[in-house]
Amino acid sequence: xxxxFLVDLNLCMGCKGCxxxxxxxxxxxxxxxxxxxxxxxxxxxxxxRRSFTPxxxxxxxxxxxxxxxxxxxxxxxxxxxxxxxSDRCIGCAGCMMACPYGAIYMDPETNTAxxxxxxAHRIESGMMPACVVACPVEANxxxxxxxxxxxxxxYIMEHKGAVQVRKPEKHTTPTHFxxxxxxxxxxPLAHQRIEGYNLFNNITHxxxxxxxxxGILDRFLAPFVGHEKRDNKSFIESATSAESHEEEGGH
Amino acid sequence: xxxxxxxATQAVVTLDVPIQGIVWGSIITVxxxxxxxxTGVVFLAAFLWFRHNKEDMPNLKWAMPIIAFIALxxxxxxxxxxxxxxxxxxxxxxxxxxxxxxxxxxxxASIFLVLVSILMFIGVGEKFPGVPFKGCLLTKFGRKNSFxxxxxFPFLVFLAIPVTTYTAIIMAQSAARELWQAPTxxxxxxxxxxxxxxxxxxxISGSWSKEARKDLxxxxxxxxxxxxxxxxxxxxxxxxxxxxxxxxxxxxxxxSYSIQFWIGLTLGFIIPFFIAVGNMKSDNQTLxxxxxxxxxxxxxxxxxxxxxxxxxxxxx
Numbered sequence: 001x002x003x004x005f006l007v008d009l010n011l012c013m014g015c016k017g018c019x020x021x022x023x024x025x026x027x028x029x030x031x032x033x034x035x036x037x038x039x040x041x042x043x044x045x046x047x048x049r050r051s052f053t054p055x056x057x058x059x060x061x062x063x064x065x066x067x068x069x070x071x072x073x074x075x076x077x078x079x080x081x082x083x084x085x086s087d088r089c090i091g092c093a094g095c096m097m098a099c100p101y102g103a104i105y106m107d108p109e110t111n112t113a114x115x116x117x118x119x120a121h122r123i124e125s126g127m128m129p130a131c132v133v134a135c136p137v138e139a140n141x142x143x144x145x146x147x148x149x150x151x152x153x154x155y156i157m158e159h160k161g162a163v164q165v166r167k168p169e170k171h172t173t174p175t176h177f178x179x180x181x182x183x184x185x186x187x188p189l190a191h192q193r194i195e196g197y198n199l200f201n202n203i204t205h206x207x208x209x210x211x212x213x214x215g216i217l218d219r220f221l222a223p224f225v226g227h228e229k230r231d232n233k234s235f236i237e238s239a240t241s242a243e244s245h246e247e248e249g250g251h
Numbered sequence: 252x253x254x255x256x257x258x259a260t261q262a263v264v265t266l267d268v269p270i271q272g273i274v275w276g277s278i279i280t281v282x283x284x285x286x287x288x289x290t291g292v293v294f295l296a297a298f299l300w301f302r303h304n305k306e307d308m309p310n311l312k313w314a315m316p317i318i319a320f321i322a323l324x325x326x327x328x329x330x331x332x333x334x335x336x337x338x339x340x341x342x343x344x345x346x347x348x349x350x351x352x353x354x355x356x357x358x359x360a361s362i363f364l365v366l367v368s369i370l371m372f373i374g375v376g377e378k379f380p381g382v383p384f385k386g387c388l389l390t391k392f393g394r395k396n397s398f399x400x401x402x403x404f405p406f407l408v409f410l411a412i413p414v415t416t417y418t419a420i421i422m423a424q425s426a427a428r429e430l431w432q433a434p435t436x437x438x439x440x441x442x443x444x445x446x447x448x449x450x451x452x453x454x455i456s457g458s459w460s461k462e463a464r465k466d467l468x469x470x471x472x473x474x475x476x477x478x479x480x481x482x483x484x485x486x487x488x489x490x491x492x493x494x495x496x497x498x499x500x501x502x503x504x505x506x507s508y509s510i511q512f513w514i515g516l517t518l519g520f521i522i523p524f525f526i527a528v529g530n531m532k533s534d535n536q537t538l539x540x541x542x543x544x545x546x547x548x549x550x551x552x553x554x555x556x557x558x559x560x561x562x563x564x565x566x567x
Contacts, residue, residue, distance in 0.1 A: 031269075038567075039266035050265070055567045064426035070353035071342040090342050091335025093274045094353050097425035102271060102566030111335040166567070170426055184262035188565045189497055191262035209274050209335075216332045223338060 002061075002080040002175065003118060004145040006152050006163070007054050010180035011139035014039060014052030021134030022056075025119060032105045034116040035131055040191050042184055051185045054131075054140070057082065057103040057116035058166065058174035065095035065104060065115075073113070080145075080175060081120050086112040093209065100170045106210035111219070118142070145175060155179070273562045275333070280555040282329040283418055284447070286360070287440070287550070289322035289367075290411040291448020295470060297408045299452075299463055307460040312400070313374030314455045319367045322451075327360065352424055356417035363414045366407045369393070373400045415444045428561035429494035435481055442478035445470055446550060450523075450543035461534050468539060472527035475546060479520040482553065494564065501560040512556045519549010 014037055022028065022035040035056040042049050059082045066074045066082055073089035076082060089112035096104045096113065107114040119129035127133075132140045143150035156163050156177065165174040166186050184190045296315045299308055331337050347354045375382055376393030383390075419440045422431035449470040456464050486499065502512040526542035529535075 033268050036268050038264060041263050041265045042261065044261050064424065067350045068353065068421070068424045070348055070351040070357065071339075071346045072348040088339075088342055088346060089336065090339040092333070092353060093335070094351070094421070094425070096271065096274050097562075098427055100427040100566060102427070105271070106274075106335060172426070188567055189493055191264055193264045193267075193565065209271070219332075219335060219337050 001078070001147075002145045003059070003123070004080070004143065004152055004175035004177065005056070005059070005118065006141040006155055006177040006179060008139045008141065008155075008179045009051065009053060009185065011137045012037070012052045012054060013137060013139075014050070015136065017134040017136060018054055018131035018140060021130040022116070025122070025130035026117075028114075029107060029109050031108060032114070034103075034105075034114070040185055053178075053181070053185045055101070055103070056131075056176065057099075057118075058101050058172065058176040059116075059118060060172035060174050062171060062173045064098035064100065064170075064172060068094040068098040070094065077120060079123070081118050081123075082115075083117050083120055084113060084115060086110055086114060089113050091210070096209075100167050100172060101174075108211035111210045152177075270565045270567075271562075273559050275558060275562065277555055278329050278333040280551060280558050282326050282333070283443075283554055283558070284547075284551045285322045285325040285329065286414070286418065287443040287447035288451045288547075289319045289326055290363075290415040291444035291446070292318045292322070292451050293367075293407055293411045293448070294415075294445060295448040295452050295467070297404070298470065299466060302466055303460065303463050307463045308456070309458055310455055311452075311459075313371070313378045315452070316367050316371035316374050318451050318455075320364070320371045323360065323364045323367060327364065330357075352417050352420035356414070356421065359410065359414050359417060363407070363410050366403050366410065369403060370400055370407065373397050411444075412441075416440050427566055428498075429492050430485075430498045430557070430561040433485070433491075435485070439478065439481055442474045442481065443550060443554070446474035446478055446519075446546055449474065450546040450550075453539055453543035456539075457536060464534060464536070464539070465531050468527040468530040468542075471542065471546060472524050472531070475520045475524040475527065479516060479524070482516065482520075498561045498564055501563060502556060508556045508560055511552055515549045515552030515556065517549070518545045519547070519551075519553060523549070 016037050019033065019035050019037050023033075026034060028034050035054060038053045038055060040051045040053065042051055059080060061080070063074070063076075063082050066076065069075075070092060071088050071090055073085045074082060074095055075085065086107070091106065091111055091113065093106065093113065095115075096106065099115075104113050104115045106112070119127075119131075122129060129140075129142055132142045141152050141155050143152035145152060145156075147153060159179045162179050164178045164181050164186060165176065166178070178186060292315050296311055299311065305312070331340055334340060343354055343357045347358070349355065372389045372393030373396065374393070376390035377397055380390070380394065416437045419431075419436035422428065422436050425431055449467050453464075453467050453471070456467055486502065500506050501508045503509060506512075523542040523546040526538055526545075530539045530542070
């Protein structure tokens with residue numbers, strides 16, 4: 001069995017239902033995302049259109065993150081999922097440097113790397129990933145790539161020639177496919193991030209990796225003195241009291 | 252004409268989450284910089300002992316392992332504090348994943364440090380019998396086993412090569428950062444080690460023969476020249492891929508890291524090169540020490556830029 005994912009961008013309407021479902025299902029902390037939907041505006045007024053691109057881990061067959069992980073925290077499951085064992089992760093961030101898709105983040109609660117696992121826990125119980133269930137237009141198609149009669153295999157065969165992966169030149173062999181995508185939506189260098197063009201201004205870089213209130217000294221002391229319990233309220237308070245990170249590269 | 256009325260290539264992100272900023276920052280720069288010193292002094296010691304009598308460099312036997320020991324501990328300390336779960340560093344030894352150059356490097360560097368420590372105990376034990384205190388078992392062990400120094404040293408030199416270069420393999424495995432995917436990174440690490448090693452030894456070369464010091468200046472000149480040349484080739488060959496081209500915009504004119512990059516290159520490569528070349532004729536120790544200091548500072552600045560700029564690119 002080799003599980004794979006396909007997103008038909010022609011169907012996606014950018015409702016972000018999958019993003020929210022993922023957040024809830026996997027209790028993804030604030031300031032981090034396993035799955036996100038990016039809006040890209042194409043063309044110039046009045047000839048414009050908006051494209052929506054859901055982005056998640058590509059579960060590559062030749063995953064650079066799995067290769068660079070020094071302790072096998074990132075590992076393959078038998079069904080092809082690239083899974084992560086947060087109890088083993090040492091937080092070196094090597095996987096974040098290796099993933100060409102920027103799909104891995106440092107969980108601010110556990111201070112370990114984390115990412116989309118195709119909801120491995122749900123699949124184990126015979127359920128579909130949360131994002132697939134939440135999608136109102138069935139733009140997310142999930143299934144066994146080795147089964148010719150699975151939905152995803154049929155979809156790929158039906159759209160052959162139009163099925164794409166992100167950054168094929170990296171030779172990572174992703175098991176995550178797109179239909180209806182183009183260079184402008186799938187290549188991050190083909191679109192610009194211009195301040196003032198955003199629906200919400202100040203789309204910036206994250207100003208910290210992992211928990212910003214968990215400095216170097218805290219990393220050593222945490223096992224002995226405990227770790228301040230973080231909740232949404234405290235996250236919002238620390239975010240609003242923090243200085244803008246715009247001058248450090250936000251654009 | 253449609254191409255002039257519609258900007259077919261105009262694509263702007265209008266909604267997205269904040270993207271990752273710099274993940275490996277200056278802590279990792281210190282890590283690489285200190286490792287260059289730690290392995291570089293070993294290469295230089297081998298070269299100098301091959302070319303000169305031991306009497307020409309009377310303090311090299313004990314000072315070299317001390318410098319390497321301090322530098323390697325700085326390197327390992329900064330590796331440790333960069334981990335988000337520092338106590339789990341032990342997992343590298345209990346659950347090693349051998350395809351990872353981080354794992355291979357950690358093992359090699361640890362073995363390297365053990366060997367350097369033995370040399371240090373021997374060198375210090377012989378030279379300073381009462382240091383750190385009378386009856387110290389480690390220096391006593393060193394004194395009793397001083398024959399080990401010459402037996403271990405060749406292995407240490409051999410081991411210094413992968414310890415120096417494994418960082419380039421880590422960078423190569425960082426598949427997301429196109430700028431680091433060049434085979435030249437391996438040579439860049441070697442030049443950095445020779446540069447840092449010669450610069451570090453210049454500070455303790457006051458009592459050495461002029462000829463030995465001249466060799467230090469020669470290595471500093473050669474390493475700064477070739478390292479500079481390699482950075483320049485990267486700088487001008489930016490068209491090798493669109494990602495590398497976009498990354499190098501940060502150091503090209505007007506780029507946010509161009510000032511730090513050029514200060515680093517001027518201070519650490521251009522100025523030390525000319526001082527070192529001049530010093531091969533006139534033995535000016537003060538000037539040479541300034542060249543060494545500049546080289547170490549400049550190397551840090553340039554390495555810092557090279558580490559950070561590929562991380563500024565959005566990956567998705």
